[in-house]
Amino acid sequence: MEIRERGGSVVIAVRVTPRASRDAILGERDGTLKVRLTAPPVDDRANDALRRLLAESLNAPISAVRIVAGEKSRTKRVAIEGVTRAQVLALIVEK
Numbered sequence: 001m002e003i004r005e006r007g008g009s010v011v012i013a014v015r016v017t018p019r020a021s022r023d024a025i026l027g028e029r030d031g032t033l034k035v036r037l038t039a040p041p042v043d044d045r046a047n048d049a050l051r052r053l054l055a056e057s058l059n060a061p062i063s064a065v066r067i068v069a070g071e072k073s074r075t076k077r078v079a080i081e082g083v084t085r086a087q088v089l090a091l092i093v094e095k
Helices: 045-058 085-094
Strands: 003-006 009-017 024-029 032-036 065-069 075-081
Touching (some): 003 085, 009 045, 032 045, 045 065
C-alpha cells in the first residue's frame, strides 16, 4: 500500500464501501485501505463517517483527517496530520 509522509502528515489511498452493515477497516486491497461504512454516500455523510472512523482508529482528532481528493468517489486520498506511517500500517496488520 502506498503511504506518503509529508510535512507531519500521512497521505493514503482509501476505498470506501458505503451503506454497509457496520463500520470497519478491512485492511489493504489493491494498494488501498479498504473501509466499510454504514453511512450513505449523500450529503457528505460517508465522508464524515470515514473521517470519524480513521480519527478514532488512529487516536487523532477528527480535524486532523482531511479528504484531499475523491470526495465524490469511492476511491479517495486522505491526509492525516500528526500520525506516522507505522501507525497507519498497524491498522492493516490488526485486520
